[in-house]
Amino acid sequence: MGRKVVLTSKSIEGVAYMELLGPIFEVVKCFGGPAYRSISHHRKLKENVNDLKRKVNDLNIRKQDLEFRKEADIRCRRVVKKEVEKWFEDLERINIELQMIEEKLRVVSYFSRARLGKFVCQKIEEAKEIYHRGNFPEGVTIDGPPTTGVTFLTTKLEGEIDVKEQIWENLMGDEVGMIGVCGMGGMGKTTIMKHINNQLLKENQFDAVIWVTVSREFNAVKLQGDIACALECCLPENKLQWATVLMEVLERKRYVLILDDVWERFSLLDVGIPEPTLHNGSKVIITSRSIEVCNSMGCKVFKVQPLSQKVSLNLFLNLVGDRVLQHPTVKEIANLIVDECGGLPLAIVTIASSMRGVDDTCEWRNALNELRERVKSVKGLDIEIFERMKFSYDRLKDSKIQNCFLYCSLYPEDYHIVEEELIEKWIDEDLIDELETRQAMQDRGRAILNKLVNNCLLERVMTYNVKEEVKVHDVLRDMALSIIRGCHHFMVQAGMQLVELPSEHKWKENLEKVSLIHNYISQVPQISPKCPNLSTLLLQENHSLKRIPESFFDHMHGLKVLDLSDTGIYDLPNSISNLENLTALVLRRCSSLRYVPSLAKLTALRKLDLFDTIIEEVPRGIEMLESLTYLDLYSRNLKELPTEILLRLSNLQYLKTWMNRRGEEVAKLRKLEILLGFFCEIQDFERYAKSLLGQGPSKYWLGVGSPTLGNIRSHPWCSHLEDVEVDKKVCFINCEIGKEDLVVLPNCVRTLTVEACHDLKSLSNISLCRKANELKTCTISWCKGIKCMVDLSLSSCNSLQNIEVLRLRCLSNLQELVKGRVAAVSTSHTPAPPAIFSSLRKFHLFRCSSIKNLFSVQLSRGLQNLEYIEVNRCEKMEKIIASEEEEENHKEEERGPKVTTYVFPKLQTLHLIKLPELKSICTSGVMVPANSLQFLSIINCLKLKKIPFSIPRLETGQPTPPPLEHGYVHPRIWWELVEFDDPDAKDVLSQVVLEFSSEEDEE
Structure with missing residues (x-):
């Protein structure tokens, strides 16, 4: 059948117009030139805009690939190339320009189409050029500059101040390149140099401050490796090239190299250390017990002398406590004990620590006699020092505590010992009495370790590791080895x-x-x-x-x-x-x-x-x-634990295994205190979880389900498996939870993670959180079925009142945080029940592409403890706080006096990153006090028109800056145009916020 065509008067006019324009266009086309291009821009505007969109989309896809490469490199301490930063900036600009073009396209007049079309064509060519530049075959990063140095924990300097100032004066001068600091063991050489190291970092006059502990057994390869590690530079596989590589790296820097505890002369050149000269401005400092070593290496020598009697006594009395001063006889004996310490800081510190809290005159007199007998009965400087140190060891009295200290000498000199591992070793060696539970033995071990630290026989060390570590001073280790040689x-x-x-x-x-x-x-x-x-x-x-x-x-x-x-x-x-x-x-x-x-x-x-x-x-x-x-039994290749084996091991207190377990089998291990286990079937997990309603492990990490990434061992959850002592954590991954009310959590669970459980609609649909009243941290990721986190029509979710950290990641269908009306905060004398999330301190929302409004005003009023908010890459997010009754409230405000509501009174951190539709942070009449604000990022939120911070004021009414440590905004031109509810806020904050232009990792 033929299609019926109806022509209106307007369409007839349009046809006539095109019939007239067509021949004209053909004539212009024949002549070519600007006129033809202008008409082409006019006619093909929409087509060209679509072409630009495609090209910008291709750019954004390439950007994602580059970001993955960039982020991986940044984690390896590499630095993004300037050309890559420029590429990201150009892409960001063309994205903004595309938004402008799309807005203009909706309102462009007939006569402006050609001009806009010309601009679009220019942007198409520019997009092609940017895409071509974004190949980066040689990578997106380069080796970053090394960190300047490491800051040390230090104790207060006493009589060493003078020599420290002399060393500092020569460091800052041009005449001396090699400095030697010598003195007997325990005299304070390392302490002095730690203070100088920290001051050098604070003054920031050198490119690098490198600290390496050399110790008794000198090894050039180890020294080279330690220097390279401090500089964060990679050495080649061929060790013969190490000296050359280090020489090249160091020659490009002005550095201070501190080599602590050097026992023998060595050649700087052989190691790859350039000789310090007036030209390069670098310095090398060595500490050594031997003045001959310092002289043989061409150092200007500074000798650390024993402390004076006055300084020694002050140090001793500060450590031993004020009680000594209240007993004249005891104070007199203390003076004599200090004399026996010979001005040796380490001896003073350890002996004073062992006498802390003692106020019995007889005990003080006995201590003095013991110390005198020790020192008089031996000959030789080292032995005298050891005997002074041994006084503190003997005062431990308990032979098991003494043996715990001696055990530490089995580790290498200057070795950092992880405290948990040391206590485990003491347990393995039966140095800790066998108690009923493992926790009791660990507590006993912790008490012993603290006693050794408090008596200055062990010292805690600063480390980048999460775990705490201790070390033994090398003099004390030598003393311990001398004791061992005498009786073992x-x-x-x-x-x-x-x-x-x-x-x-x-x-x-x-x-x-x-x-x-x-x-x-x-x-x-x-x-x-x-x-x-x-x-x-x-x-x-x-x-x-x-x-x-x-x-x-x-x-x-x-x-x-x-x-x-x-x-x-x-x-x-x-x-x-x-x-x-x-x-x-x-x-x-x-x-x-x-x-x-x-x-x-x-x-x-x-x-x-x-x-x-x-x-x-x-x-x-x-x-x-x-x-x-x-x-x-954590092994990457271990597949199966034969049935009934666990039932034979009824004394287990600690169990770690990633093999699938039957719930009732594990439940029969009634002595378990620490468990890391994995259940493929949710029914097995539930059987075990029900057993935990009574007595169960005090610490556990339970995985349930089957990972979407293949093997559970390759999952990010498993990146810290060595730290099994996580505190009561349950992780569901790719499970069928939410269909029925089946899953029961142990009441004592503190951390819950749910990932790729697509049947889950909300936490209210199941019994997960109804009784888990100790739940503190909750992370939900990649669950397609979730539309709201809490549905008040289904459950009250009382346990959510205790959550302190909530992370929501990649929930593509999440539309609202809480469904249903949140009870208003009580204004009567009768206290209201705790609000949902009333304990929440940290909130993260990442890549949730459907949600438009985050908190309601009613919900936000209950978030009195919220300190951290991050909303990142949520494409449709329009409002952080929005009231369902905004229009109604607005009318009420017109009828009565306007009342300002303040929310998030403890807010310290606010990150709003890549929210293209964000229009407001707060609804009308709601403000956020900035009294505690420390970190602020607002990146690429171009539609945000107003910022609701309320700036703190002095009693005089003058505005005062909040305690902001880091503030980043992008683009800066947006920041200049954005409005503030508080008229003083912009001026105050503009003084501290910086333009975010380096495209750093925003996740």
């Missing part, structure tokens, strides 16, 4: 740069403990040491060690503790199977270990640690180890 038979060659195992004749029959920690031993020879009394063998951190011969353990039947952690060992010899007295077998991070022989005879074994190995089968005979209290 130990072989301690830890950190001695050994490349071979000590020869067989050194393995004496009376050996009790052997420590070869942190060496470079690559093989064990075919020897069979006859050491029937050997109870401890520590071989950890010999990364090159691959194999141990069968004969090695043949005559070590007394062995109780064997640690091969962090070695490259492939398999254990079968002779391990005969070590029937073994109580701890530690193989942590033996990432090449694939075979462990039968353990059936090791019935005394209490600890088996196979964390991060690649064994494929559970060691044979493990079911016979009924004494096991600690079992870590």
Whole structure:
């Protein structure tokens, strides 16, 4: 059938117009030139705009790829190239210009179409050029500059101030390049240099301040590696090139290199350290107990002298406490004790710490007599120092605490010992009394460690690791080793740069403990040491060690503790199977270990640690180890734990395994205190969770479901598996939760993570959060079914009142945070029930593309504890706070006096990033006090017209800046145009906010 065409008068006019314009256009086309291009711009405007959109879209896709590359590199401390930064800026500009073009297209007049069309064509060409430039075949980043240096924790300087000032004066001058600081051990050389190191970082006059502890066993390769690490530069595989590479890096810098605790002369040139000269302005400082070493290396020497009697007494009295001053006799004895310390700061500190809190005159007199007898009865400077130190050791009185201290000397000199691992070692060695629970033993270990720290026999060290660490002062370690040599038979060659195992004749029959920690031993020879009394063998951190011969353990039947952690060992010899007295077998991070022989005879074994190995089968005979209290079976290749094995291990207190477990099987382990486990079936998890309603582990990490990324071990959750002691965490991934009210959480759960559970509609649909009243942290990610977090018509979700951290990520269908009316804050004398999220401190919303309004005014009034808000890349977000009754309230305000509502009184951080539709932060009449505001980012929120900060004021009424540490806005031109509810806020904040132009990681 033919199609009927109806022509109106307007369409007839349009046809006539085109019939007239067509011939004209053809004539112009024949002549070419600007007129033709202008008409083309006019006719093809919409088509060209669509073409520009496609090209900009291609650019944005390329941008995402580049961002992934950039973010990965930034995490490796690399710096984005300037040309890449410029590329991102150009792309951002063309995105903004495209928005402008689209807005103009809706209102452009007939006569302006050609001009706009011309501009669009220019932008198309520009987009092509930007796309071409965005290839970056050589990468998007370059090696970043090294960090300036490391700041140290320091104690107050006493009598060392003068020598510190002399050293500083020579550092700042041009005459001296090499400086030596010498003095006996414990005199305070390192303390002085730590103060100078920190002052150098604060003054910022050098490109780098490099601190390296050299220690007794000098090794040029290790020193080169430590310097490279401090400079964050990569060295080639060929170690012969290291000196040349370091020389090239250092010659480009003006630096201070501090080499602490140097024991022998060495050549700077051989290591790759340029000789300090007036031309390069760099400095090298060494500390050493030997003035000969300082002189032989061409240093200007500064000797640290003993403290004067007055300074020594002040230091002693400050540490021992004010009680001493109240007893004239005790104070007199204290004076005499200080005399016996010989002005040695380390001796004063340790002895004063051991006498802290003692106010009995007899005890003070006895302490003085003991100290005098020690010093008089020995000859030799080192021995005198050791005897002064040993006074504090003896005052510990408890032999187990003393042995805990002596054990620390088994680690290398200046070694940072993780506190948790040290306590674990004390437990393994029976240095802590066997108590009913593991927690009780750890508490006892913590008390011992604190006592040693408080008595200055151990010192805590600053570290970038999350874990706390301690170390032993090298003088105290020497003292400990002298005590051990006097009454024990130990072989301690830890950190001695050994490349071979000590020869067989050194393995004496009376050996009790052997420590070869942190060496470079690559093989064990075919020897069979006859050491029937050997109870401890520590071989950890010999990364090159691959194999141990069968004969090695043949005559070590007394062995109780064997640690091969962090070695490259492939398999254990079968002779391990005969070590029937073994109580701890530690193989942590033996990432090449694939075979462990039968353990059936090791019935005394209490600890088996196979964390991060690649064994494929559970060691044979493990079911016979009924004494096991600690079992870590995390192995990337371990597939199955045979049924009923766990039921034989009824004494387990610590269990880590990623193999799927049956809930009732785990539930029968009634002594478990720490559990990391994984359940494929939600029913197994529920059976176990119900068992936790009674007595269960005090700490656990439970994974439920099947990861979308394939193997659970490759999932980001598992990036910190070594830190199993997370506090009561449950993670659901790719589970069918939400269809029925089946899932029960342990009441004590503190952290909940839900990922890729697409049947879940809201937390109200299931029993997840109805009784979990200790829940503090909740993270929901990639759940397509979620439209709201809380549906008040289904559940009150009382447990959400206790949540302190809420993270919502990639919820593509999330439309609102809370569905249903939130109860208003009570204005009567009767207290209202706690509001939803009333404990919330941190809130993150990332890539939730459907939500338009975040909080209602009613909900925001209950967020009195909120300190941190981040809303990032939510494409449709229009309002952070919006009232459902905004229009009605607006009318009420017109009838009566306007009342301002203040929300988020504790807000410290606000990040609003890439929210293209954001129009307002707060609805009319609502403001946010900036009294506590420390961090602010508003990036690419171009439609945001007004900012509702209320600036704090002095009593005089004058505005005062908030405590803002970092403030970033982009683009700056938007910031200049945006309005503020508080007229003073813009002037105050503009003084501190910076233009965000480097396209840093915004996630």
